[in-house]
Amino acid sequence: MDKKLDVCVISMIILFSMSLVSFLMSVYFISINYSLFIEWEMFSLNSSMVIMLIYLDWMSFFFFFIVMLISSMVIFYSKSYMSMELNLMRFIVLILLFVLSMVLLIFSLNLISILLGWDGLGLVSFCLVIYYQNVKSLNSGMLTILSNRIGDVLILMAIVWMVNYGSWNFLPYMKIMVNSNLNFMILMFIILAAMTKSAQIPFSAWLPAAMAAPTPVSALVHSSTLVTAGVYLLIRFIYLGGASTILNFLLIMSSLTMLMAGMSANFEIDLKKIIALSTLSQLGLMMSILCLGFKSLTFFHLCTHAIFKALLFMCAGMIIHNMKDNQDIRLMGGVGNFMPLVFINFNISNLALCGMPFLAGFYSKDLILEMVYFSNVNMIVFFFFFFSTGLTVSYTVRLIYLGFLKEMSNLSLFSFHDNDKIMILSMFSLLMISIMGGSMMGWLILPKLYFMYLFGINKFMVLIFIFMGFMLGMLMGWMNILLKKLFLMKIYYFMSLMWFIPAISVYGLNNVVLKMSLKLDKVMDLGWMEKVGSLGMYQAFMKFAKLNYYLQINSFKLYMFMFFTVYLLLILI
Known part of the structure; x- marks a missing residue:
């Protein structure tokens, strides 16, 4: 077992070293304003060359640094979390394959090589979601991979459309393609593929279902790898000139996703699913702000969010371990008295998520909301952005209250402890970046300053909505009881079941197909075909x-x- 455990340490050291080198390369590339474009011809078929393209610039290096840092901490955390696992080696290999797929996606600007990483993420995520082998995990895994296969097919269709240009390297063609109908088709395919990978409406059902995976996998998936792949692809791909129609469509879908996830999280009782819905809400925020034309802000929030979301999942994993694998927040309470170190980590990462001033999330989130306030957007989009921010604070306050502050609701015989040095060390490493990383990333990532001239109450609008969300969070327990007492259970179910999206997009679709297949079976296989x-x-x-x-x-x-x-x-x- 010791030899197996050493694999975690060796992998962690290698990935951490790579992250440091990548960070230094990113700073160097920013300072000299330099980017590197490498082409490697893999093979040629009938004058059509398949080229592996690697694009090295400060953005790819910086995101590589974030992915490697989180992966190294997650693998180190797994040494303790998965210590009772017999097949630990297989688990580590799967995680490394997952990270490798993401790295392929980060450095690629060629649709062929992007497809390798994109497909790799989908396939390895399936293996990780079904890691605990039971029926629930298999259902979740099938839902995850089938949703992602839609995105894979759309990328393949974009590859076919790009044959018209004679190459799959889209960077040289982006400005040529602005006024072309082909450009619209390619952008439509890429945006729809990104919507499947980043779980925007109507593909949102798979993201909470993927919580069947082990918690270290959730920490990796929901911070910097699988779900962020779609956002990262759009940041690299979209030339925001000639695609106003499809960007408006994406803005509506992502804004609705942000609102839906915030509402559902306020009624959810599963600890991991609350954090998963929080990820979904933040993905909606990133997509929305990207549609408004702010690429740098999207990338900034992508990087800050990755750090504190990974930390949040690590804390949740430690709580679930101590709760004897129970995830129901109604059976928690008073955990903060017995696990102060986890309580500190959990609170700081949650406050960073809410946009608490001078934590990591504040620098990106406050800037995003002020830019929305300063931009020429209509009242509906404004409402989506600010109300969803209030909902973020609301479900966070509800989670902290039910999990840590209220009286003990657990079994009378319990044993809480947070003296696991490996878990605490990996969590504290991310905690430091969650506290100080926001301002540091702001200096590096944003090449030009954003000036917002807001005065009086306008400047404090974000803080007002955060405070309103805090009040709503305090009332959420009472609201749940009120909805049940007034027999408004349909509203309660509508809110808690993600606006019935899983029922419509999963069960609804399955029922139609299965009923049709049953009728065909009766009419054809057991009917005329059989008789004749x-x-x-x-x-x-x-x-x-x-x-x-x-x-x-x-x-x-x-x-x-x-x-x-x-x-x-x-x-x-």
Whole structure:
């Protein structure tokens, strides 16, 4: 077992070293304003070259640094979290394959090489979601991979459309393609593919279902790898010039996703699903702000969010361990008294998520909301952005209250402890960046300053909505009881079940297909096809065989008469 455990430490050291080198390379590339474009021809088929393209610039290096840092901490955390796992080596190999797929996606600007990483993420995520082998995990895994396959097919369609240009390297063609109908088709395919990977409406059902995976996997998936792949692809891909129609569509979908996830999280009782819905809400925020034209802000929030979301999942994993694998927040309470270090980590990462001033999330989130306030957007979009921010604070306050502050609701016999040095060390490493990383990333990532001239109450609008969200969070327990007492259970279910999106997009779709297949089975396979085809032929042959058998056995005279009749007919003809 010790040899197996050493794999975690070695992997962590290698990935952490790579993250440091990548960070230094990113700073160097920013300082000299430099980017590197490397092409490697893999093979040529009928004058069509398949080229592996690697694009090295400060953005790819910086995101590589974030992915490697979180992956190294997650693998180190897994050394303790998965210590009882017999197949730990297999788990680590799967995580490394997952990270490798993401790295392929980060450095690629060629649709062929992007597809390798994109497909790799989908396939390895399936293996990780079904890691605990039971029916629930299998259902979640199938939902995850089938949703992601839609995105894979759309990327393939974009590859086919780009054949018209003679190359799959889209960077040189982006400005040429602005006024082209082909450009619209390619952008539509890429945006729809990104919507599947980043779980925007109507593909949102798979993201909470993917919580069947082990918690270290959730920390990796929901921070910097699988769900952020779609956002990262759009940041790299979209030239925000000539695609206003499809960007407006994406803005509506992502804003609705942000609102839906915030509302559902306020009614959810599963600890991991609350954090998953929080990720969904933040993905909606990133997509929305990207549609408004702020690429740098989207990337900034992508990086800050990745750090504190990974920390949040690590804290949740430690709580679930101590709760004897129970995730129901109604059975928690008073955990902060017995696990102060986890309480500190959990609170700081949650406050960073809410946009608490001077934590990491504040620098990106406050800037995003002020830019929305300063931009030329209509009242509906404004409402989506600010109300969703209030909902973020609301479900966070509800989670902290139910999990840590209210009286103990657990079993009378319990044993909480947070003296696991490996878990605490990996969590504290991310905690430091969650506290100080926001301002540091702001200096590095944002090349030009954003000036917002807001005065009086306008400047404090974000803080007002945060405070309103805090009040709403305090009332949420009472609101749940009120909805049940007033027999408004349909509203309660509508809010808690993600606006019935899983029922519509998963069960609804499955029911239609399965009912159709059942009818086809009855009509075709067990009906006419069976009667006319194999069963009909079998019955006809059996009748002839029985007649022949009857003639041969029962009546020798009749048999001889038939024989001579046939013989005479053959002679006469």
